[in-house]
Amino acid sequence: MTGRVIVITSGKGGVGKTTTSANIGTALAKAGYKVVLIDTDLGLRNLDLLLGLENRIVYTIVDVIEERCKLKQALVKDKKNPNLSLLAAAQTRDKTAVNAEQLKEICDTLKEENDFVLVDCPAGIEQGFQNAVAGASEAIVVTTPEMSAIRDADRIIGLLEAKEEIKSYKLLLNRVRPSLIKSNEMMSVDDVVEILSCPLVGIIPEDTGIITSTNKGEPIVNDENALAGKAYRNVAQRILGEEVPFLDLDEPKGFVAKIKNVFAKLKAKV
């Protein structure tokens, strides 16, 4: 079997690459596919924390490249889902410990035995980005509805288009706040898509649950009730080729909200 190698990148830091990698990976594994997550952010690794696997890491990607262990030994199985495994980055080394060819080789080996290989890319457009992209044939560009993140995403899309190996790239809009969009304080999803002219793979609402899930080491897709979790599950389904409508991000109207609405209307009449 030949799996798909997808790189998750953004250019700008802090937009949610690692969170996206962890959640899409978990969602795909939950759907029954064999998934390997590769953390390529050497020296600033976080993906293991998000998955709660930090204490299980014995060998890292650098150990594999420097042949201190076999690739299989370095794969850390997820606590809950045996379909998901992680190839961790080395915390005590930097980006120069790995080169693009070595990473491509690892991706090529892994895609033979897995359905999906997701590569979590470091921020920036230097060596780390070049390494992460080397083995991938698809890309997901994560961005937030802010000018700086969009500018960086645009730069990244330009770099991806120049690469022959990348056959397709899609946009994932993270940390969207419908209330701010309504009050015209935040760019709308349509605005972002128009600026970047790039197909959309998902819209993830801002969710405070992400913070607790990161701290607990438990991806939010495991939480059935969280809106962000649902959004990530939808992204996974779209990656699998299914047509899923984008979530209605309008905040659910409870009883109190309805009453408030009524009062607001009455006030307007008066």
Added chain:
Amino acid sequence: MEKGFVENGFIIDLSDVKNTTQLVFELSSIMEHPDVKGKKICLKLGDLDLKQSQLLSIKALIESMDADIAFIDTNSEQTEASAISLGIIISELNEEEIPSITASSENDIKEESVQVKIEEIDDKKENLDKTIEVHADIEQSQNSPIETAEDIEDIYEEETTQEISEIIPREHFETNFETLAVNEGLVSKEEVSKYILLDTGDVLPVGVEENSINTEVLPTLYISQTLRSGQTVTYDGNILIIGDAHPGSEIVATGDITVWGILGGIAHAGSQGNVTSKVRALKLNAIQLRIAGLYARRNDTLNVPYVQKTNEFTPEEAKIEDGKIVIYKKLRRD
């Protein structure tokens, strides 16, 4: 205690001190006096035997106070030999050679102040003696004359064992936590095991075999700083860290690892197969504990990455027992 002024200097009479510790103690107390600065010191050392290294450190002590050794007076052959090799002048202190203390009132005052200081030291010494008496049966052996070197050794041994047991009585160490699982998931007792062994297979480097070298004889690397994420310390010997080792840091030693603080990163003791190596910390919270070829991960229930600092310290020690990593905890005495 005699002293006097000689050619812009002092004579310090230390002929009645019994050992080097006392000598250094008294000497440093005298040297603290501001008048000593820039003066030449004549040491009267009496019968005390000093090795070259000991004499050198005394010289360094005096020089650190901006003073110089003019000459020493000694009855011991060993001290004489050490002094010759260090180029220190040896001289008999004859009463005639000592210039009489000038009768100026200023000098008198100085002498008085020095005298007072020494009396204070004597008081302290008495106190020290008392504290020693409290927990020592050595008194008896002190009374009996020590004749052979063997006797001295015996007493020394007695003394040290006494002191150690005073600090950490064996019975106060107890296995509170145990890594009960040989492989992941096999917990045989109800209590939560703090660490669970990882099924890593053979992780020792090729050609390295298990051994049990006494770690006490290994050299020790002393580090006084906080280890942060991404920092690694590797040493062929023991490692002592005064400070915290944050998660993401890595400490690898061929001997023991001691952290005087919170150990949150990875600690690998006996990395070259030494199974007698130990890991100790004021708070043992390592994400992974590795001793020789055994790797254990922290139990997931204890994985709370954002709670790091604490005021509750329970000194713990991890070592290998029966093919498992066992953690000994120091109990509170209250």
